[in-house]
Amino acid sequence: MQRVNVVPEQLSFSPVVQGYWRLNDWNMQAQDILRFVEQGLELGITTTDHADVYGAFTEEGLFGQAMKLAPGLRDKIEIVSKCGILFPCEMQPDVQVVHYNNDRDYIIAAAERSLRELHTEYLDVLLIHRPDPLMDADAVAEAFSRLKQSGKVKHFGVSNFSAAKFALLQSRLDFPLVTNQLEISAIHTEYLFDGNLDYLQQQSVKPMAWSCLGGGGVFHDFQYKALRECAEAIGEQHNASLDQVLMAFVLALPSCPIPIIGSGNIERVRQQAAAVDIKLSRQQWFSLLEAARGYTVP
Numbered sequence: 001m002q003r004v005n006v007v008p009e010q011l012s013f014s015p016v017v018q019g020y021w022r023l024n025d026w027n028m029q030a031q032d033i034l035r036f037v038e039q040g041l042e043l044g045i046t047t048t049d050h051a052d053v054y055g056a057f058t059e060e061g062l063f064g065q066a067m068k069l070a071p072g073l074r075d076k077i078e079i080v081s082k083c084g085i086l087f088p089c090e091m092q093p094d095v096q097v098v099h100y101n102n103d104r105d106y107i108i109a110a111a112e113r114s115l116r117e118l119h120t121e122y123l124d125v126l127l128i129h130r131p132d133p134l135m136d137a138d139a140v141a142e143a144f145s146r147l148k149q150s151g152k153v154k155h156f157g158v159s160n161f162s163a164a165k166f167a168l169l170q171s172r173l174d175f176p177l178v179t180n181q182l183e184i185s186a187i188h189t190e191y192l193f194d195g196n197l198d199y200l201q202q203q204s205v206k207p208m209a210w211s212c213l214g215g216g217g218v219f220h221d222f223q224y225k226a227l228r229e230c231a232e233a234i235g236e237q238h239n240a241s242l243d244q245v246l247m248a249f250v251l252a253l254p255s256c257p258i259p260i261i262g263s264g265n266i267e268r269v270r271q272q273a274a275a276v277d278i279k280l281s282r283q284q285w286f287s288l289l290e291a292a293r294g295y296t297v298p
């Protein structure tokens with residue numbers, strides 16, 4: 001699989017990323033996680049996606065146990081993590097309400113916690129997880145600059161940001177934001193039409209795409225029956241499975257999204273990674289859009 005240039009000569013990703021949001025549901029011990037990562041590496045998947053908040057603030061620690069078993073692993077993978085969401089849970093006893101925090105000192109402390117949990121000296125990329133209405137762009141920029149100067153985080157980005165909020169934060173930084181991680185799929189096409197992906201393309205910033213399979217809903221929810229049937233019919237023409245066709249829908253976008261795979265099943269991961277070789281025709285792509293939305297384009 002050909003690698004994706006994220007920052008020329010500084011940072012590249014595998015063409016699909018392995019997401020670890022659901023790691024705590026996979027019933028894996030450290031040794032199993034390590035095996036899963038190594039199997040991903042055999043497929044060319046080097047980039048891993050995490051967040052402090054995943055697994056109610058325990059996912060990074062679990063992944064870190066696997067990192068501990070294989071110190072050489074760090075040089076073979078890229079680690080992306082996120083911060084800024086807080087919610088009431090055992091690990092956050094002082095939190096009473098779901099909220100965001102993008103204050104300077106909070107971001108720095110959250111990144112340092114991620115380093116400890118993941119057993120690593122640095123993050124390749126740190127993202128602000130959600131757009132915070134109370135975000136002070138100067139404070140975020142200062143946190144990012146300090147983390148960069150200390151070598152604790154190499155690159156920075158955002159997630160679920162509008163184009164306007166991305167531009168606001170970028171205007172306060174003297175280095176580029178490297179991605180906006182967005183929900184992009186046949187069933188979530190908002191950013192294809194609201195200018196967000198156009199803006200990223202204009203800025204030569206590649207989005208990372210989350211929940212390309214609707215969080216698994218596309219496989220069973222009644223409302224996606226027409227989409228399933230359409231994708232399966234298209235799949236027959238490409239000798240491809242339903243999930244591969246839906247990944248190919250995302251990969252076809254000119255903003256070049258980098259899909260994040262959410263499965264903990266290595267055979268499904270293998271299958272979904274192979275979607276990078278599937279090229280949908282325009283008519284196939286628009287058929288999927290129509291089947292997902294239930295109406296034709298004007």
Ligand SMILES: NC(=O)c1ccc[n+]([C@@H]2O[C@H](COP(=O)([O-])OP(=O)(O)OC[C@H]3O[C@@H](n4cnc5c(N)ncnc54)[C@H](OP(=O)(O)O)[C@@H]3O)[C@@H](O)[C@H]2O)c1
Pocket residue numbers: 018019020021022049050129159160181182209210211212213214215216217219243260261262263264265268
């Ligand atoms: N930035 C953000 O706000 C944000 C939000 C959500 C997620 N993310 C990132 O994006 C990653 C991917 O999101 P996601 O997990 O929602 O991805 P997804 O691929 O849309 O959904 C994954 C789910 O679909 C199931 N699945 C996959 N292939 C299947 C198949 N062939 N048949 C039946 N079920 C299947 C998986 O179960 P199995 O494990 O059993 O295969 C898993 O439960 C996350 O891990 C996280 O890193 C980011």
